[in-house]
Amino acid sequence: FSFVLSLGATKDMGKMLGGDEEKDPDAAKKEEERQEALRQQEEERKAKYAKMEAEREVMRQGIRDKYGIKKKEEKEAEAQAALEANAEGSLTRPKKAIPPGCGDEEEEEEESILDTVIKYLPGPLQDMFKK
Numbered sequence: 001f002s003f004v005l006s007l008g009a010t011k012d013m014g015k016m017l018g019g020d021e022e023k024d025p026d027a028a029k030k031e032e033e034r035q036e037a038l039r040q041q042e043e044e045r046k047a048k049y050a051k052m053e054a055e056r057e058v059m060r061q062g063i064r065d066k067y068g069i070k071k072k073e074e075k076e077a078e079a080q081a082a083l084e085a086n087a088e089g090s091l092t093r094p095k096k097a098i099p100p101g102c103g104d105e106e107e108e109e110e111e112s113i114l115d116t117v118i119k120y121l122p123g124p125l126q127d128m129f130k131k
Contacts, residue, residue: 118126
């Protein structure tokens, strides 16, 4: 430690290395004021951007009204209402789309049907079909 100081190190370097720190009696008060100022700036920034967004939304709504465009939320709500209205008189649940791969089993069924038919044929005919 003394070697570092003898090379021309400053008083601040000694503090960083764990030396004596000067105690500021108002340090806690200053830190609290600084934190309060930061909070106040953050609130002002949020208020500014909320105001700007509100102005933009008014302009967007004017454009929507002019061209008859609906918001995404409104479209989803109408689609959901239409589904409910269609399903209201129905006793069954709404039909679901056929998942992919359901139609692939037909070839296997045809082969199994052919095998079943061959099983019931007499022996000589079975040999003819197997060849």
